[in-house]
Amino acid sequence: MSAISCRSVCKVFGEGQKRVTALDNVSLDIADGEFVTFVGASGCGKSTLLRILAGLETQSAGTIRAGAALVVGPGADRAMVFQDYSLYPWLTVIGNIKFPRQLAAHTRDRTSADVESASGRADALLRLMGLSHVAHAYPSQLSGGMQQRVAIARALMTRPRLLLMDEPFGALDAQTREVMHDLILHVSALEACTVLFVTHDVEEAIYLGRRVILMAPRPGRVDSIYDVPLPAERVLTMKYTPEFLALRFQILERIRETSGLRTDLGLLQRLSQ
Amino acid sequence: MSQSSVWKIRGWMSQRNYWILAAVGLAVPLAGWTVLTLLGSVSRVFLPGPIDVLQRVGTWFSDDRLLDDIAISSFRVTAGWALSALVAMPLGLLIGNFRVMQALFEPLTDFVRYMPAVAFIPLVMLWVGIDEAAKVAIIFIGTFFQMVLMVAEDVRRVPMAQIEAAQTMGATRCEVIEKVIVPSAKPALLDTLRITMGWAWTYLVVAELVAANSGLGYAIIKAQRFLQTDKIFAGIILIGTIGLAMDQTFRFIHRRAFPYLHVRS
Numbered sequence: 001m002s003a004i005s006c007r008s009v010c011k012v013f014g015e016g017q018k019r020v021t022a023l024d025n026v027s028l029d030i031a032d033g034e035f036v037t038f039v040g041a042s043g044c045g046k047s048t049l050l051r052i053l054a055g056l057e058t059q060s061a062g063t064i065r066a067g068a069a070l071v072v073g074p075g076a077d078r079a080m081v082f083q084d085y086s087l088y089p090w091l092t093v094i095g096n097i098k099f100p101r102q103l104a105a106h107t108r109d110r111t112s113a114d115v116e117s118a119s120g121r122a123d124a125l126l127r128l129m130g131l132s133h134v135a136h137a138y139p140s141q142l143s144g145g146m147q148q149r150v151a152i153a154r155a156l157m158t159r160p161r162l163l164l165m166d167e168p169f170g171a172l173d174a175q176t177r178e179v180m181h182d183l184i185l186h187v188s189a190l191e192a193c194t195v196l197f198v199t200h201d202v203e204e205a206i207y208l209g210r211r212v213i214l215m216a217p218r219p220g221r222v223d224s225i226y227d228v229p230l231p232a233e234r235v236l237t238m239k240y241t242p243e244f245l246a247l248r249f250q251i252l253e254r255i256r257e258t259s260g261l262r263t264d265l266g267l268l269q270r271l272s273q
Numbered sequence: 274m275s276q277s278s279v280w281k282i283r284g285w286m287s288q289r290n291y292w293i294l295a296a297v298g299l300a301v302p303l304a305g306w307t308v309l310t311l312l313g314s315v316s317r318v319f320l321p322g323p324i325d326v327l328q329r330v331g332t333w334f335s336d337d338r339l340l341d342d343i344a345i346s347s348f349r350v351t352a353g354w355a356l357s358a359l360v361a362m363p364l365g366l367l368i369g370n371f372r373v374m375q376a377l378f379e380p381l382t383d384f385v386r387y388m389p390a391v392a393f394i395p396l397v398m399l400w401v402g403i404d405e406a407a408k409v410a411i412i413f414i415g416t417f418f419q420m421v422l423m424v425a426e427d428v429r430r431v432p433m434a435q436i437e438a439a440q441t442m443g444a445t446r447c448e449v450i451e452k453v454i455v456p457s458a459k460p461a462l463l464d465t466l467r468i469t470m471g472w473a474w475t476y477l478v479v480a481e482l483v484a485a486n487s488g489l490g491y492a493i494i495k496a497q498r499f500l501q502t503d504k505i506f507a508g509i510i511l512i513g514t515i516g517l518a519m520d521q522t523f524r525f526i527h528r529r530a531f532p533y534l535h536v537r538s
Contacts, residue, residue, distance in 0.1 A: 076443030105443030
């Protein structure tokens with residue numbers, strides 16, 4: 001069974017003159033345990049699709065199933081990691097990670113054994129994400145990279161089947177980002193969860209994804225899907241292999257073609273005169 | 274470090290220098306005031322000296338029941354403000370969270386808040402009467418409508434990502450409000466309470482126009498009738514001092530209640 005399957009999903013924003021088709025007839029199947037990345041020119045609807053899968057937006061038409069269940073609104077089986085500002089500044093790192101435990105969805109029918117396993121889980125996640133030494137710090141005291149580690153740990157707290165990531169490393173510097181790449185690959189393999197990862201960085205998309213789904217704008221749609229010809233176990237040096245570079249070139253070229261944007265050479269020439 | 278760093282936009286200054294400058298900022302007008310009255314170039318009726326004002330505070334305290342005036346005025350201000358907070362907090366929370374409530378109440382509130390509180394005095398006397406309730410009502414009218422809009426804005430400023438993160442963790446609508454929106458907005462809400470408390474004090478004189486026979490505002494109005502300029506000064510300065518003390522109390526609570534906003538990384 002697929003971890004997630006979309007059938008003819010459409011999304012229309014606005015009404016009347018301002019009507020915009022954000023997604024047009026998107027059908028997708030993502031296998032259990034797969035790491036899939038989404039790229040595309042801005043306006044291609046990749047973030048919208050992710051938000052619909054999370055249940056934060058409702059599709060205008062089509063059906064989505066997570067496992068066997070129809071997706072109708074947010075659920076703890078589909079955790080989301082945002083680019084920024086999603087941590088709770090009034091809670092410490094450990095408080096943030098344990099936050100789901102404050103919610104009825106995770107405390108109903110809870111036994112004392114569950115409570116123990118939950119705090120064990122929080123500690124395990126702290127160690128896994130390298131956060132033990134800052135467990136009692138507030139998010140504002142952490143660097144951007146550390147903050148995103150907390151956000152990922154919190155998302156994993158409830159053992160979601162699906163981890164949805166919306167440009168989670170978009171605000172980080174290049175070096176921190178590389179460290180986070182290896183971390184998220186390691187963690188997702190360990191946790192055996194399916195990851196859907198939206199990014200505008202093609203290199204990131206290829207390095208992380210088993211498959212790269214390229215979306216195109218106006219209207220937002222799935223344009224093409226690329227299998228990444230790299231071993232499952234990724235290492236940094238693979239970024240310099242011919243396969244990697246060829247795929248990167250191919251995807252970038254296709255994004256350029258679908259974006260509808262071109263450098264206005266005529267204008268540049270006139271400006272330089 | 275160049276000597277111009279204090280003039281840098283949003284530049285830095287040591288705590289010590291800050292407080293020295295703050296003291297200078299207070300001392301210079303005070304000194305100017307003293308000199309002006311000591312020179313005798315201005316009539317005492319127009320401008321009483323600082324000593325006169327201090328003496329007036331003394332006789333007010335010993336002969337004119339100053340503490341009673343302070344107590345009753347503080348009660349009126351606090352009661353009107355607290356009552357308005359009691360209604361504005363839940364209403365603002367609803368307006369900030371739900372479009373339906375926003376459409377129903379926000380344009381209406383925006384309209385009413387431009388109406389001058391003073392103009393409501395005859396109506397308040399007609400509807401509420403002329404006793405304590407009337408004074409509290411004026412202060413309520415003066416602060417409530419502003420407060421509702423500020424609370425709604427505080428609630429709306431909670432980052433959407435914080436809300437959506439809770440939703441994807443399985444939080445219900447009530448849980449999102451109770452465990453994310455309210456705690457996230459709390460510091461801003463406390464600031465709103467602090468600022469509106471200041472506004473409540475500014476309505477005191479207006480409120481004590483209504484058949485009062487006690488209070489700082491009433492004392493100022495009465496002093497005007499008898500041309501006791503020093504008492505007007507004393508009343509104004511007392512109101513300012515009480516307001517400043519309350520403001521500092523709010524700031525102290527803010528630092529205590531929200532340590533995460535005051536930590537250094």
